[in-house]
Amino acid sequence: MANVEPILSAGDIATWDRECDVIVIGQGVAGTCSALEAHRAGADVLIVERASGGGGASAMSSGIYYLGGGTAVQKAMGYDDTPDEMAAFMMASCDPLDPVAVRHFCDDSPSHFDWLERQGLPFERTEFKGKAVFLNDTTCLMGTGNEKLWPFNKIARPAPRGHKVAGTGENAGHVGMAPLLSKCEQEGIPAIYDSNVVALVRDEGGRVVGVRIKQAGATIHARARRGVIIAAGSFNMNHEMIAENLPLLGATSEPLGIPSNDGAGVLLGMSAGTATSAMDGVIPTASIYPPGQLIKGIIVNKRGERFVAEDSYHGRTANFVMEQPDQKAWLIVDSEIFAYPEIPTAKHTLVDGWETIEEMEAGLDLPTGSLVRTMAGYNKNAAQGRDPLLHKDASWLKPLDKGPWAAFDISFDRSTYLFITLGGLKTGPNGECLTLRSEPIPGLYAVGASAAHIPRNGKAYASGMSLGPGSYFGRRAGRHAAGANWTD
Amino acid sequence: MANVEPILSAGDIATWDRECDVIVIGQGVAGTCSALEAHRAGADVLIVERASGGGGASAMSSGIYYLGGGTAVQKAMGYDDTPDEMAAFMMASCDPLDPVAVRHFCDDSPSHFDWLERQGLPFERTEFKGKAVFLNDTTCLMGTGNEKLWPFNKIARPAPRGHKVAGTGENAGHVGMAPLLSKCEQEGIPAIYDSNVVALVRDEGGRVVGVRIKQAGATIHARARRGVIIAAGSFNMNHEMIAENLPLLGATSEPLGIPSNDGAGVLLGMSAGTATSAMDGVIPTASIYPPGQLIKGIIVNKRGERFVAEDSYHGRTANFVMEQPDQKAWLIVDSEIFAYPEIPTAKHTLVDGWETIEEMEAGLDLPTGSLVRTMAGYNKNAAQGRDPLLHKDASWLKPLDKGPWAAFDISFDRSTYLFITLGGLKTGPNGECLTLRSEPIPGLYAVGASAAHIPRNGKAYASGMSLGPGSYFGRRAGRHAAGANWTD
Incomplete structure (x- = not known):
């Protein structure tokens, strides 16, 4: 069960044990991308990860990134997908909370793919045309959603948008995470492991300015001068939150995730007044x-x-x-x-x-x-x-x-239906945490599975809609928290 | 505030004051259509209405029925709409809980229009091509939703599907209700007015077999041998239910409805174990x-x-x-x-x-x-x-x-944003009330605004998606409760 305390007041923190510009909670794909962009935009970053190393649930996933609009792989395989076709499909099928964010994701999808390749993620120029859930080879491109399904096939030219890293099997995701983790290390981004963020800290003006961290035998406080990015994964493993939000999941349903997907990220965001979205969305699969x-x-x-x-x-x-x-x-x-x-x-x-x-x-x-x-x-x-x-x-x-x-x-x-939850914190196009009335909470961001997915309903999900948007909005949040514009 | 008591046991009812086959709670468009079909299928029907006469919120509405697939009016005005185009549009935009029900609605839409005309509802063979919320003349056909809006216009050939009865102004709905109420009277369907259903009654097997009715100075119990149909309108006017489900509606939002839209129908259904759907859906309009x-x-x-x-x-x-x-x-x-x-x-x-x-x-x-x-x-x-x-x-x-x-x-x-709520009881294609796990509750039906609308999200609503499906599923529930098949 998640161990999350009520939000603390900065005035109650006697000593800041560490200081930096941007704290990133969690080192899965969204956290890693956030950290890299914030660091490259000049911020002093600290990654705080509960496990003994980086990777998170992303490293255990099948390694598929939902991307399109004419990526290098799509072009190489002869598809003339466009951001417009991709946006039409996602707008009509996903019922997104924030259409502007979806538009950004589709417009930037080809360049985001190039960025991922530049970080060292391996993607072949190959295609699998059959029906599969995951692949036992290193093939890249595959249809992973309902693009060819009626009536969605009438909305937009169907194009395969699943981009799988060149690894094999249902846990190929680690092949994509390895280079991202290496980059963090090469660029000297500090990370502390076996460290559990249990509370946020805010100042008198309501700005989130730090976190409380529990480590074996120690409690420390870290100050974030510019922002805190929650990238701590989903609430898949939180039985209480599952029972409350997804009563149709039964005794034989099994969460797909890692133990730290206990909803701590969502609960941390809620402790600062962030609203949630799509909490009743789920992808069961068998x-x-x-x-x-x-x-x-x-x-x-x-x-x-x-x-x-x-x-x-x-x-x-x-x-x-x-x-x-x-x-x-x-x-x-x-x-x-x-x-x-x-x-x-x-x-x-x-x-x-x-x-x-x-x-x-x-x-x-x-x-x-x-x-x-x-x-x-x-x-x-x-x-x-x-x-x-x-x-x-x-x-x-x-x-x-x-x-x-x-x-x-x-x-x-x-x-046995395995499941992934879709719900999470309500966020804006730069990962800004939003209140019920969509006011940003200063200094607080959520990305990856701690934020609500783009599809609010599991019927619209496609494989890759976690890693694709997670990596993209992770990057945007990193830049925004560091004080840089996305387009600079 | 709604006055709804917990469900009663048949064993506790000393005397049934009235007996019939099918009780219809509410005499708006859905209740009227239910009553007519149940009566014509041979059932002994009793209508119980809270107001002093029939019509309900339907008579106060703008009188637009969302219908298509090639209705007589669409054909007369030169549109070759098909059930398939209509279904593609609704499936992609409405995220319906029950795609089979949507398919039925679209397939039967032209014949349902003919049925409405046969009951005496006046529809002109005229079209309004501009943009309006309601019309100050008797014109019939108009585009009332997002059919021409990107990306929905890519899903299906846009066709106008708003069929307005030949009345004028924002309350033209009474022009459609008058002939339906006349039919009930002509065909001798008993109705009691100023009568408030405050509880359902079920037997030992869990079947809903009757209702408790409060009248001025009297409480009576009516037995329904075949079924009870809840057609008692929405929860628009129930402040508590609004605050709980729609926190974004504010002090300047005003419900569109009549005083009896206090959620009593929804609460009655819930008292028997019916699940709800789309309770966070709303159409605000200004x-x-x-x-x-x-x-x-x-x-x-x-x-x-x-x-x-x-x-x-x-x-x-x-x-x-x-x-x-x-x-x-x-x-x-x-x-x-x-x-x-x-x-x-x-x-x-x-x-x-x-x-x-x-x-x-x-x-x-x-x-x-x-x-x-x-x-x-x-x-x-x-x-x-x-x-x-x-x-x-x-x-x-x-x-x-x-x-x-x-x-x-x-x-x-x-x-000032006026609003209509979309949520309500979870129902099957014949209006059967369903539990969370979609098991029908024997003897209980919900139609019209007491049931959840087809669109689960207000962004997908079109004018006419209350009266159109309300009248159609009202008819289906009436036949089903009477023991007749829809297709007989």
């Missing part, structure tokens, strides 16, 4: 793909009805499963496309196989006639390449008419 | 148009920055104003487009006129250089017919370079 052929199956609820286009991004599908009656859902396949879902953590179990759809309907305890009706309608339309109900793309449509049939249980309480 | 020429102005916040495309639907603009720093905003015009905003309730005051933009910036107490920079950038792009920041349509772009200049204060605390 993907049915890979293999992609399973997308040709259908997903039904306990009424025997389809409710989500099966070619949705896995986090979108999971959000819909979470909202179904009793949170029950099954993936139905025929013999032609039968395969086991490959994501091992999901634990989708094969219920059984049946010779007829009637038997399957009874075996799954669905209302009499419901699945027969759903499949008859689906198959008839699929034979014509149509899905008038949910608009699954024609490339995934085929009649499920090659019995026998099988069903996988993908219910919320039978599979 | 439109800058008409006249439309004011859309050629720009709206800036206290940082001197634009934050919303000025051609947004007025409720969307107001939502953005609500979220700006200190909730401050100004409409800036030059001499060429100068006019006073015409909506009298908005009370947008002219701050002053200035000979130079520098003087205006100082006069509005904006940061030095901010407004000059914003207007220089805007004017340069507008001269080329472009608005790269916010994509206001080219038809509304002109350089604001004909001084002197003027500013209207449209701040949240200086103007």
